[in-house]
Amino acid sequence: MTMTLYCFGESGNAYKVALMLSVASQDWQPRYVDFFNGEARGEAFRKLNPMGEVPVLVDGDEVLTQSGNILYHLVGKTERFGGSTPTAQKEVWRWVLWDNHKLSGQAGTCRFLMNFLPAEKRPEGVIPFLQGRLKAAYTVLNDHLATRDWVAYDEPTVADFSCCGYLYYPEPFGFVRADWPHIDRWLDRVAALPGWKHPYDLMPGSPADRTGGK
Amino acid sequence: MTMTLYCFGESGNAYKVALMLSVASQDWQPRYVDFFNGEARGEAFRKLNPMGEVPVLVDGDEVLTQSGNILYHLVGKTERFGGSTPTAQKEVWRWVLWDNHKLSGQAGTCRFLMNFLPAEKRPEGVIPFLQGRLKAAYTVLNDHLATRDWVAYDEPTVADFSCCGYLYYPEPFGFVRADWPHIDRWLDRVAALPGWKHPYDLMPGSPADRTGGK
Structure with a gap:
């Protein structure tokens, strides 16, 4: 099942997870969170994550937050990038x-x-x-x-x-x-790792989007 | 074997580990680090922990740092306080x-x-x-x-x-x-947990020691 990552391009904490998903060739899609207009602190988002923070990873029935914890989950799921001993x-x-x-x-x-x-x-x-x-x-x-x-x-x-x-x-x-x-x-x-991408190429949203440039 | 916790009373990060050791009835001893006179940033301590930070737990051959990581180690060792599922x-x-x-x-x-x-x-x-x-x-x-x-x-x-x-x-x-x-x-x-103690009762060093009071 496709995982959904709640994220936005400017979030380095979300990037950590997006990068792992990309490098480990996982089936995932980004879901843009309009952080700069307050979505992460709004009521609907707080129901998903009471901490009011991005990233959130939805993997089937599991809703995971905190980048380090999501990475821990993905190490368990993929059996990759967790250290072998x-x-x-x-x-x-x-x-x-x-x-x-x-x-x-x-x-x-x-x-x-x-x-x-x-x-x-x-x-x-x-x-x-x-x-x-x-x-x-x-x-x-x-x-x-x-x-x-x-x-x-x-x-x-x-x-x-x-x-x-x-x-x-x-x-x-x-x-x-x-x-x-x-x-x-x-x-x-x-x-140089296969699957690596820049944060603005891996997740929706960048300063250029907001200023109309890019 | 007795574990050694490098710590000082004022460090809340060290307290997290000291509290776990105490509540889980582990065999441990505190080793005072003279943080306020720069010991944690000194050359000898950096050999133990290049991050220059307290706490450090020495458990046999293992030298562990970062309170969250030490707690993870102690959950594995004691099979307690890690959540059961x-x-x-x-x-x-x-x-x-x-x-x-x-x-x-x-x-x-x-x-x-x-x-x-x-x-x-x-x-x-x-x-x-x-x-x-x-x-x-x-x-x-x-x-x-x-x-x-x-x-x-x-x-x-x-x-x-x-x-x-x-x-x-x-x-x-x-x-x-x-x-x-x-x-x-x-x-x-x-x-109220059995084994709980206040940080200044669990680890050496407190502001009172430095001002001569207590």
Whole structure:
């Protein structure tokens, strides 16, 4: 049965799941959520996910939320990208959690404030604070990737799909690939996986849609 | 073999693990990390955990980091507090991830800025921003607990231990139990579990130690 991913192009958290679905050749369709007009915080969507967040994956009778949890579900379903040993599996979840806490958790907010919130609504002082925290996270990831090809194991796993969630977007939020050479080369490796696509090519919705360009 | 938890009393993320170890009657000992004098960011500690973060659990040959990942390990080891069905297990991980991203991830930072950083170093505007995000998280959790006793299942799980990580501390960071009655009663239920202890009674280190009081 075709899975449905509630998503929108600008969501790096949704991208993590869309990327896994694409690279693992799953039968799925995107369902656009009009986040910027408040759909994710509306009553109808809250019935689907009381957390008011994208992504949501509907797989038969199961309604799954939280990108890391959906990835966990898809590892179980596909038996791929989860790490092949119990030790590797824990290493995968360690990095998925780190990403949620330290990398994507900060990057998503920073990118939103810098690109999708009117300048007059931007809270003073928050962007430099988030960028400081992000710099510490990029340092950890870049150092980690200095001696290895993939984040958690000797082959790609959902830890890679999670950590790269916000790192292919063109809108500026303080991440410059050239500053982090090991991350830069790892992003090239992820992008070379069969089935890889850019977030705006994998999910409906992008800033260009809203401004009429593209 | 006795497990060692690298921790300090003020860390709500370490508390999540210490609480699980205590409630599940495990053989463990705390090893104090002098976070406020930089030990977690020092070279020796980074050899143990390159992420430079507490908690770290050493269990025999395994060195585990990220509270959610350590809880996952302990669920496997103890066969307790993980939810008893595959659906419940996913619900547990959904809430552990949500907590890392939306609740503890913000609360830990806000509490640090408000209580452990000298006033002149506090970044302007960040505390109200974090408190706004936290209010949205408290609302989700409080509404969720209006009709249920435990966060993820019909009995306590590590989702409860994760979500309560920062909510028993006395230092102010904008969370007032009386404002959130369903969270308040759930915290009483968690505190009534055999083996429950307050973070400052379960791990070495508290603000009182540093000021000479207690």
